[in-house]
Amino acid sequence: MSKYRKLTHVYYKCDYHIVFTPKYRFQILEGMVKSLVEHDLQVISTWKDVQVQELNVQKDHIHLVCSIPPKVSISEYMGVLKGKIAIKLFKTYPSLKQKPYWGNHFWSRGYFVSTVGLDEEMIKRYVKYQEHHE
Numbered sequence: 001m002s003k004y005r006k007l008t009h010v011y012y013k014c015d016y017h018i019v020f021t022p023k024y025r026f027q028i029l030e031g032m033v034k035s036l037v038e039h040d041l042q043v044i045s046t047w048k049d050v051q052v053q054e055l056n057v058q059k060d061h062i063h064l065v066c067s068i069p070p071k072v073s074i075s076e077y078m079g080v081l082k083g084k085i086a087i088k089l090f091k092t093y094p095s096l097k098q099k100p101y102w103g104n105h106f107w108s109r110g111y112f113v114s115t116v117g118l119d120e121e122m123i124k125r126y127v128k129y130q131e132h133h134e
Contacts, residue, residue: 019111
């Protein structure tokens with residue numbers, strides 16, 4: 001992996017650690033739901049020219065380390081990511097809409113984001129080898 005990425009008129013290193021959760025932190029991200037989320041996250045990231053460096057999907061949250069080009073805002077990326085995946089999940093698994101309090105919203109409204117700097121390798125190891133503690 002190269003440290004810097006290039007667009008037509010810019011070299012950049014815009015790496016982020018992002019964490020987001022299903023609504024009410026439901027423990028729903030397992031089995032086929034987890035597989036769909038992992039797959040679609042990679043596909044949507046490709047559309048936005050976002051390079052996924054590490055991805056860890058736990059039952060109730062997702063850790064993502066990625067490089068986002070400066071032309072794409074983090075809020076735009078997260079909106080597209082969460083929106084498209086939610087639509088696909090509800091279409092593929094209509095029973096998800098039956099969960100109490102779920103409505104048409106799969107994800108919690110917010111997310112955590114932090115820039116990745118000098119301690120990049122430590123954060124990547126943390127994301128890659130994280131274990132879920134119940």
